[in-house]
């Protein structure tokens with residue numbers, strides 16, 4: 001494993017407001033919002049003339065929007081033609097890959113400044129189209145014909161994890177409860193409500209209609225009620241991330257020019273990417289994601305850091321079970337021990353290992369191709385001390401991580417950030 | 420190129436004849452299902468067809484309420500879920516398949532580790548070509 005030939009920094013980062021916005025806000029609106037928000041975070045300003053390329057991460061505008069060839073479309077909206085504008089695809093890890101490739105390009109000395117776009121506008125097609133488009137990130141010949149949906153694959157992982165380690169439905173619920181509490185503090189999140197808020201709103205609604213008021217004592221009672229129907233058992237509605245439209249924008253700069261843009265660059269000191277067989281049945285284990293283990297091994301080695309050094313992390317919680325697996329496969333906890341940490345609230349904002357302070361994919365939303373870059377935006381804000389509302393860490397965040405998965409774990413990208 | 424070359428098309432043809440076929444490596448003995456031209460272990464083109472016993476264990480599963488368009492066409496929905504499963508075959512490899520003969524609406528009664536056997540599922544759905552899908556049922 002080599003080293004980066006020179007240092008690379010994140011000097012600006014922003015997202016659009018995530019939500020279900022089609023037809024009011026489409027690809028151009030999300031991208032220009034993300035761009036403007038990222039430009040506003042660059043202390044000394046940044047102009048198109050400063051940028052040498054636009055790297056675009058997008059899973060499938062082809063299936064969601066009937067639009068291919070996204071690179072030049074994205075770059076032309078922000079005045080970056082005729083510079084190179086390649087597109088990168090790795091399912092839900094698409095913009096994690098775009099960011100990593102921008103990092104490698106800059107480290108090589110080829111370019112000094114690259115703009116990274118992550119984008120997905122998913123609600124142009126009806127739900128059945130979304131399910132179908134996401135399912136093509138699995139093995140279409142052998143998994144899809146066996147009935148696998150995207151939630152179904154992670155549900156199968158959950159069934160194996162529950163069988164091997166005794167993980168329970170309540171453990172899964174705890175992940176969702178925590179992430180919604182964080183998402184409430186994120187003005188760019190799709191769902192800015194805690195599950196308790198949602199429960200109380202439902203009770204008020206039933207009361208208002210003169211119906212029989214449910215006797216839910218807490219969120220767990222609510223989540224065990226028909227308000228949380230199964231989607232792919234053991235996963236229920238509140239175990240699943242959202243269908244989201246959104247974009248994220250990152251500005252990466254070499255150590256030679258980073259100080260021109262800001263006095264406080266965030267250095268990306270480690271990067272790793274791993275792969276596993278696209279079909280789960282072709283892997284050696286169903287309770288761990290080997291691509292995560294490999295991507296994090298590379299990033300730890302490159303940065304000289306370890307799991308204990310990560311003060312906060314944004315991990316890929318496309319489903320609640322995925323956050324549990326990530327906590328273990330990244331080495332934060334031993335296999336089967338993550339649920340104990342979750343029970344102890346270690347992963348809350350005031351816990352020992354805060355995870356998904358943004359609200360995660362669960363509450364912030366999961367515009368699949370935008371997710372990897374959007375994770376970097378949250379880490380940038382936390383490390384710069386500009387996270388909105390009440391979710392800014394109370395301590396100085398000096399080392400952090402993003403973990404971005406594609407499909408059911410066929411692809412994984414991990415990045416490590418330092419001040 | 421022989422007629423019996425290891426291809427996806429020939430694997431599916433065997434499936435339509437109710438045979439679950441894998442490949443066995445003549446060099447290292449690795450068994451792969453579905454059959455592969457390159458052995459998954461030594462990556463040598465040294466494989467030959469081998470028929471599976473069809474016996475195995477349930478490794479993972481999900482009872483799916485919101486299914487793929489293909490399974491919706493087959494008549495499944497929120498009220499009538501189906502079970503997607505990963506089966507660990509006695510010969511070693513794992514395969515994805517529908518699990519039938521279980522109580523799909525009470526998935527807590529389905530246990531990882533239970534013994535299963537192959538069940539070839541004939542698909543006769545209007546608007547879809549007639550074919551056989553791979554399925555398993557409790558042994």
Ligand SMILES: [Zn+2]
Pocket residue numbers: 444445446447448449458459460461462463
């Ligand atoms: Zn071999």
